[in-house]
Amino acid sequence: MPRGVESAAGPRPPTMADVAQRAGVSHQTVSRVLSDHPHVREVTRAEVLRAIEELGYRRNSSARALVTRRTLTLGVVACHPTLFGPASTLLGLEEAARDEGYMVSTVNLRHYTRTALSDAIDHLRDRGVEGIVVIVPQREAVSALTELKVPLPMVTVEGGHDLKIPSVSVDQQLGARLATGHLLATGHPTVWHVAGPMDWLEAEARCTGWRAALEEAGAPVPEPLVGDWTPLSGYRIGQELAGRVAMDAAQRRAQGPTAVFVANDQMALGVLRALREAGMSVPDDVAVVGFDDIPEAEFFLPPLTTIRQNFTAVGQASISLLVSLLDTQATRRDERVVIPPRLVIRASSAAALR
Amino acid sequence: MPRGVESAAGPRPPTMADVAQRAGVSHQTVSRVLSDHPHVREVTRAEVLRAIEELGYRRNSSARALVTRRTLTLGVVACHPTLFGPASTLLGLEEAARDEGYMVSTVNLRHYTRTALSDAIDHLRDRGVEGIVVIVPQREAVSALTELKVPLPMVTVEGGHDLKIPSVSVDQQLGARLATGHLLATGHPTVWHVAGPMDWLEAEARCTGWRAALEEAGAPVPEPLVGDWTPLSGYRIGQELAGRVAMDAAQRRAQGPTAVFVANDQMALGVLRALREAGMSVPDDVAVVGFDDIPEAEFFLPPLTTIRQNFTAVGQASISLLVSLLDTQATRRDERVVIPPRLVIRASSAAALR
DNA sequence: AGAGCGATTGTGAACGCTAACAGGAGGCAA
DNA sequence: TTGCCTCCTGTTAGCGTTCACAATCGCTCT
Numbered sequence A, B: 001m002p003r004g005v006e007s008a009a010g011p012r013p014p015t016m017a018d019v020a021q022r023a024g025v026s027h028q029t030v031s032r033v034l035s036d037h038p039h040v041r042e043v044t045r046a047e048v049l050r051a052i053e054e055l056g057y058r059r060n061s062s063a064r065a066l067v068t069r070r071t072l073t074l075g076v077v078a079c080h081p082t083l084f085g086p087a088s089t090l091l092g093l094e095e096a097a098r099d100e101g102y103m104v105s106t107v108n109l110r111h112y113t114r115t116a117l118s119d120a121i122d123h124l125r126d127r128g129v130e131g132i133v134v135i136v137p138q139r140e141a142v143s144a145l146t147e148l149k150v151p152l153p154m155v156t157v158e159g160g161h162d163l164k165i166p167s168v169s170v171d172q173q174l175g176a177r178l179a180t181g182h183l184l185a186t187g188h189p190t191v192w193h194v195a196g197p198m199d200w201l202e203a204e205a206r207c208t209g210w211r212a213a214l215e216e217a218g219a220p221v222p223e224p225l226v227g228d229w230t231p232l233s234g235y236r237i238g239q240e241l242a243g244r245v246a247m248d249a250a251q252r253r254a255q256g257p258t259a260v261f262v263a264n265d266q267m268a269l270g271v272l273r274a275l276r277e278a279g280m281s282v283p284d285d286v287a288v289v290g291f292d293d294i295p296e297a298e299f300f301l302p303p304l305t306t307i308r309q310n311f312t313a314v315g316q317a318s319i320s321l322l323v324s325l326l327d328t329q330a331t332r333r334d335e336r337v338v339i340p341p342r343l344v345i346r347a348s349s350a351a352a353l354r
Numbered sequence C: 001a002g003a004g005c006g007a008t009t010g011t012g013a014a015c016g017c018t019a020a021c022a023g024g025a026g027g028c029a030a
Numbered sequence D: 001t002t003g004c005c006t007c008c009t010g011t012t013a014g015c016g017t018t019c020a021c022a023a024t025c026g027c028t029c030t
Helices: A016-023 A027-034 A042-055 A061-068 A084-099 A114-126 A139-148 A172-185 A201-216 A231-251 A265-277 A311-328 B016-023 B027-034 B042-055 B061-068 B084-099 B114-126 B139-148 B172-185 B201-216 B231-251 B265-277 B295-299 B311-328
Strands: A073-079 A103-109 A131-135 A154-157 A167-170 A192-195 A259-262 A287-289 A306-308 A336-339 A342-344 B073-079 B103-109 B131-135 B154-157 B167-170 B192-195 B259-262 B287-289 B306-308 B336-339 B342-344
Touching: A016 A027, A016 A042, A027 A042, A061 B061, A073 A084, A073 A114, A084 A103, A084 A131, A084 A311, A084 B103, A103 A114, A103 B084, A114 A131, A114 A139, A131 A311, A139 A154, A139 A201, A154 A311, A167 A172, A167 A311, A172 A201, A172 A259, A172 A287, A172 A306, A172 A342, A192 A201, A192 A231, A192 A265, A231 A265, A231 B295, A259 A265, A265 A287, A265 B295, A311 A336, B016 B027, B016 B042, B027 B042, B073 B084, B073 B114, B084 B103, B084 B131, B084 B311, B103 B114, B114 B131, B114 B139, B131 B311, B139 B154, B139 B201, B154 B311, B167 B172, B167 B311, B172 B201, B172 B259, B172 B287, B172 B306, B172 B342, B192 B201, B192 B231, B192 B265, B231 B265, B259 B265, B265 B287, B265 B295, B311 B336
Parallel strands: A073 A103, A073 A131, A131 A154, A154 A167, A167 A336, A192 A259, A259 A287, B073 B103, B073 B131, B131 B154, B154 B167, B167 B336, B192 B259, B259 B287
Antiparallel strands: A103 B103, A306 A342, B306 B342
């Protein structure tokens, strides 16, 4: 049966041999043209290209991968991919990978569990990815990763530095110091902290940075209040804070919270609402600083001072790290990339900007 | 040179032949065990599985794809993947695909252009995806898609219904009618509209639904105000609206905007801020309804009445549609899935809830 | 003239898997 | 016993590439 006239599954896509025949050369010459080999006569090249064009030929990536042992595919495991941070990282990462000639396959986790992570990595490995970027910021996840002994180049994002796995992260402690320092510098005796869930490395690091900044400044360190990143948890904690302000004001004033550093913008939104509902003014009664700089932050009431993270840079760095691992054949290297965040001052912390 | 002792690139991963040898069977029997064929003796199966386990064997997906002509990979082209809607759709979509045994490769577009779309699809085709989901809601994109004549099963999300490409979408017009109807029902003489950019099908459909609802109710139809989905554009338009309220109040009262239907929650956030800055109360002076129900909406000041879209369902539906196309070998079928949105009433539109 | 070299092309053998077919063992009917 | 069917297993031939090697041509160099 002649090629292209298969009956069952319709005409098959043309192969290199088809192109070769049409161009009057061998399949190998076609391959050479496609791979930009030198030593192909210009006339021949043109002839081959014409045949390719006419047939609408495309190289079969599976056949190619089989013989070259390169799938040109990278895997990503991402947790909470609807949040602004992970989504932005994913975007930068995919673009960078594409620029490097790789395709990206993603597995999303709604919630982290050890088996979910393990299954996700299995799924990617089954499909032959050459390397994996893991964006799962729970501390537990990161240690699970080392135990999994994945024989593939791997990079973690926000994965902490105590591991034998290369990582890319924003300097969370620095961000927390910037936020806390800013509030101290504007005259507050101390700064309260609304933290994220403590099984997240980012939450832990922000808390550590906040505490360090206070201690260095000789300021008292209040008990941190722990939320779960959601606006709702911020709202509840905000109500509690408002209660303290009122109570302390009645009893021995000037001891209550006058400044709060919230570990992310969404919780900060909840805090803002709770404070306002309690009749408090931000920043006059209480100054608030968030973390992330989500697009909405500038339009909160009042606009939120926050710490901006360059998520795109994180994504790009994770790919360039992974690709370098691939190129050097090293399965793991102790490399870390740390990206500094920066403070964006808006009205929620500075009375002058109100 | 014996297998597994290659010098250059380290030991190669074991092959089916290695497993076969270790288990004392032929490679074909190994294949049969892996494919759950009947007619394999239980003892043999166990023996093979043990050998697989011991060697840590995994099937080579490229070799498999080469002979079966199935890559088990689906492609996604997504625009604006950091927005809550697209990100959620992506999440639901990937989970559904994984359940069906497919892997998902994504190409993100920061901004839509015809060539960017075309390149994205090329990139996916080069890697042998079996089908493509396109989440690019600009009208232009959708028509470009038909002209591209991609010989692959394809599904669009929010791609409109006038095309020969199957699509999944939320009933945007219904959403707009729900929002507008709700505002009319609470006693407002008419409803203003802050629209999204008019080259987006969703913006157009929401505008159409809003207009239809007004006309059916015999209410006057103000000129829609067009934004670009960002909080900033909402803020600017909000200032304009506030100006009108003030002006009309001075001149011939009761004619100015008392209710606004904003085409997405982010712009609504900007509108809320502008109104508040102008000294207006929401919902007393002006009622506001948004669209999307992003997680933050409940914590805006005041909490935002909005239209909730089930993005997860959209993602799932797009995969089940695409998979059914794959199974039936049909390259294109005129199928559409329409998912109804629902109204979530909060304080921004109902004085009683304030 | 013959050797030698670079440029250009072709030939054959993998890559690791599945599909198709062949074949042996055992059971049962004739 | 023979024949045939069912269960189980092995053998062979691709799938569409790339890689290693050989072959040819037209030169230049000795």
